[in-house]
Amino acid sequence: MSELITIIASLIALLSALYARWTWSEAQKANKISRLNMLLALKQHYSELMLKEHEKARAWGKDDSYAEACRNSYADYQIKYRETSKELENFHARIVADNI
Secondary structure, X not given: OXXXXXXXXXXHHHHHHHHHHHHHHHHHHHHHHHHHHHHHHHXXXXXXXXXXXXXXXXXXXXXXXXXXXXXXXXXXXXXXXXXXXXXXXXXXXXXXXXXX
16 A cells, blocks of 8 residues: 555656646746847837937937937947847847747
């Protein structure tokens, strides 16, 4: 009788370990998808900021220090946009390689 209880306990422990591994694997996938969504949102945010700076400089209509500041901000956002895009492409390639 004690052998039967030992076998049942071992099977339950084995199933529990398999479930824990599966849960860990799914959590890793969810984290990768979450990071991908965050990078996409950040890329969209920089795109919107670049558009706003361009519109502000255009609406101002003068070529003075304010327009120059808008152009500088646009250039900074463009650099951040490119960095985010590059990181997004690299991360996406890793996700595709992992077959998520």
